[in-house]
Amino acid sequence: MQIVFDKINYVYNNGTAFSRHAIKDISFTINKGEFIGLIGHTGSGKSTLIQHMNGLIKATSGHIYFNGEDIYGQNYNLRQLRSKVGLVFQYPEHQLFETTVFKDVIFGPTNLGLDKLECELRSYDALKMVGIGEDLLDASPFELSGGQKRRVAIAGVLAMKPEVLILDEPTAGLDPKGRDDILEQIAKLHRESGMTIILVTHSMEDVANYADRLFVMNRGELVMQHEAREVFSHYKELEEMHLAAPQVTYVMNALKSKGYPVRTDATTVAEARDEILKLF
Amino acid sequence: MEMIKVKNLSFEYIRRDEDGNVESINKAIDHVNLDVKKGDFIAVLGANGSGKSTLAKHINAILYPTEGSVWVNGMNTAEEKNLWDIRQSAGMVFQNPDNQIIATVVEEDVGFGPENLGVPTQEIWQRVEKSLEAVGMLEFRHSSPNKLSGGQKQRVAIAGIMAMKPECIILDEPTAMLDPNGRKEVIATVRELNQKENVTVILITHHMDEVIYADKVFVMEQGRVVMEGTPREIFSQVDEIKKYRMDVPQVTELAYELKKAGRAIPDGILTVDELVKAIQAIQK
Numbered sequence: 101m102q103i104v105f106d107k108i109n110y111v112y113n114n115g116t117a118f119s120r121h122a123i124k125d126i127s128f129t130i131n132k133g134e135f136i137g138l139i140g141h142t143g144s145g146k147s148t149l150i151q152h153m154n155g156l157i158k159a160t161s162g163h164i165y166f167n168g169e170d171i172y173g174q175n176y177n178l179r180q181l182r183s184k185v186g187l188v189f190q191y192p193e194h195q196l197f198e199t200t201v202f203k204d205v206i207f208g209p210t211n212l213g214l215d216k217l218e219c220e221l222r223s224y225d226a227l228k229m230v231g232i233g234e235d236l237l238d239a240s241p242f243e244l245s246g247g248q249k250r251r252v253a254i255a256g257v258l259a260m261k262p263e264v265l266i267l268d269e270p271t272a273g274l275d276p277k278g279r280d281d282i283l284e285q286i287a288k289l290h291r292e293s294g295m296t297i298i299l300v301t302h303s304m305e306d307v308a309n310y311a312d313r314l315f316v317m318n319r320g321e322l323v324m325q326h327e328a329r330e331v332f333s334h335y336k337e338l339e340e341m342h343l344a345a346p347q348v349t350y351v352m353n354a355l356k357s358k359g360y361p362v363r364t365d366a367t368t369v370a371e372a373r374d375e376i377l378k379l380f
Numbered sequence: 381m382e383m384i385k386v387k388n389l390s391f392e393y394i395r396r397d398e399d400g401n402v403e404s405i406n407k408a409i410d411h412v413n414l415d416v417k418k419g420d421f422i423a424v425l426g427a428n429g430s431g432k433s434t435l436a437k438h439i440n441a442i443l444y445p446t447e448g449s450v451w452v453n454g455m456n457t458a459e460e461k462n463l464w465d466i467r468q469s470a471g472m473v474f475q476n477p478d479n480q481i482i483a484t485v486v487e488e489d490v491g492f493g494p495e496n497l498g499v500p501t502q503e504i505w506q507r508v509e510k511s512l513e514a515v516g517m518l519e520f521r522h523s524s525p526n527k528l529s530g531g532q533k534q535r536v537a538i539a540g541i542m543a544m545k546p547e548c549i550i551l552d553e554p555t556a557m558l559d560p561n562g563r564k565e566v567i568a569t570v571r572e573l574n575q576k577e578n579v580t581v582i583l584i585t586h587h588m589d590e591v592i593y594a595d596k597v598f599v600m601e602q603g604r605v606v607m608e609g610t611p612r613e614i615f616s617q618v619d620e621i622k623k624y625r626m627d628v629p630q631v632t633e634l635a636y637e638l639k640k641a642g643r644a645i646p647d648g649i650l651t652v653d654e655l656v657k658a659i660q661a662i663q664k
Contacts, residue, residue, distance in 0.1 A: 302563075
């Protein structure tokens with residue numbers, strides 16, 4: 101168990117007339133190397149939740165353990181936690197600022213106080229991991245395409261060698277190919293380095309394709325934490341929470357209601373195809 | 381009559397160095413022709429950087445053609461005297477709802493546009509009421525925009541445009557930042573305005589399932605229109621559309637996979653319902 105949340109509550113403006121209970125009594129464990137999809141309507145508390153994971157926000161009550169240690173303990177090194185839990189915010193390309201791609205990526209590890217060679221090695225590795233070629237190292241980040249910029253921004257976080265990578269809607273605003281490219285890179289990273297991934301997204305298709313488990317947030321509560329097929333079988337409840345299931349889930353359910361003997365728990369195109377091909 | 385006529389349009393972004401010498405020329409739009417009839421629902425697809433937004437900005441005269449011309453409601457966008465009439469005829473909704481809302485109360489935000497057009501106060505309130513009703517947000521008229529969800533904010537932004545009584549609305553990725561429900565709300569609102577109020581709609585999006593109701597789809601690549609047709613015609617060509625960094629709706633992909641496996645499924649399935657019917661037809 102790498103990350104443990106024990107009865108976490110967070111109240112904005114606690115003790116004032118404007119207090120708002122954003123996170124309600126959340127408990128879960130995430131194991132090393134898991135790929136978690138975090139879904140929930142706008143304002144459901146997803147972003148507040150992930151900011152607890154690297155100590156950017158301190159819970160109003162409850163405990164968080166990272167690798168067995170209480171991060172609110174007296175001698176706990178929060179700075180080190182932040183280098184181990186990398187957080188990629190929404191539209192991370194807005195945070196690019198250096199004159200070249202390489203300088204931007206090396207900024208993070210340099211700040212960790214590592215020696216120069218180590219920083220350079222890490223930066224090369226990180227850029228390679230996100231599929232940015234050597235020809236772009238000296239380019240200005242501002243001359244790149246939207247998808248490339250975003251990958252450079254992700255490399256900046258990877259260069260810190262985090263054990264956990266949290267991405268807040270990494271595909272928003274990208275074209276379908278750019279979206280698939282980024283997700284493939286993340287999946288590859290997960291496969292090859294065993295890094296724990298937490299993916300926050302509005303795309304049900306994306307989490308169905310990649311995540312081991314889905315966490316579903318609704319009005320500040322964690323209401324489900326299961327495999328995708330289990331979560332999407334509750335598609336009517338998901339709709340009440342302003343979410344949905346992948347389109348193929350609706351196809352399978354429609355076929356079932358017409359009397360076809362199909363399993364309804366397909367969540368990807370390939371699963372649905374194989375299940376329908378059994379019919380005829 | 382044509383609502384929008386884009387004739388042989390080219391647009392170049394010219395970069396200059398400090399001395400004003402031309403450093404590079406980037407052709408963002410390359411000889412595009414486009415006709416949109418009044419009351420049409422048009423969708424524009426295309427990769428990041430393919431020129432969709434640049435094209436949209438020509439339609440309400442934020443940018444002017446380097447070559448060719450753009451006509452909105454019979455007015456040439458290159459003529460300065462037409463500017464205000466064009467901006468009123470063709471309203472624009474952008475990606476981020478938070479950047480478009482300026483007032484602290486919903487109804488004041490919606491009234492901002494017509495107020496600037498010099499509409500009499502009494503009529504402003506009538507328009508605000510009618511626009512909020514059209515987007516299904518009337519019950520929130522006294523709310524603070526901060527308290528709304530992303531989909532609701534975007535509907536308020538659309539109401540703000542509607543209050544200026546445009547004949548055409550251009551939406552540039554209006555759902556990119558929204559959750560599934562917010563996306564549904566916005567697209568339903570746009571379709572209703574198109575059908576009930578006969579507003580011409582130009583929708584730019586990366587979500588394939590949002591364009592299936594369009595009358596016509598244009599696919600852009602590197603500043604050119606490379607595909608053009610009804611959603612069914614476009615999405616029948618799965619391999620072709622993927623070449624342009626696009627995708628097809630998931631149900632279309634599933635139908636295509638079934639067909640590839642030798643089952644008699646027609647091309648260009650667009651909805652869950654159509655696929656279920658196609659499967660039933662085989663079984664009979």
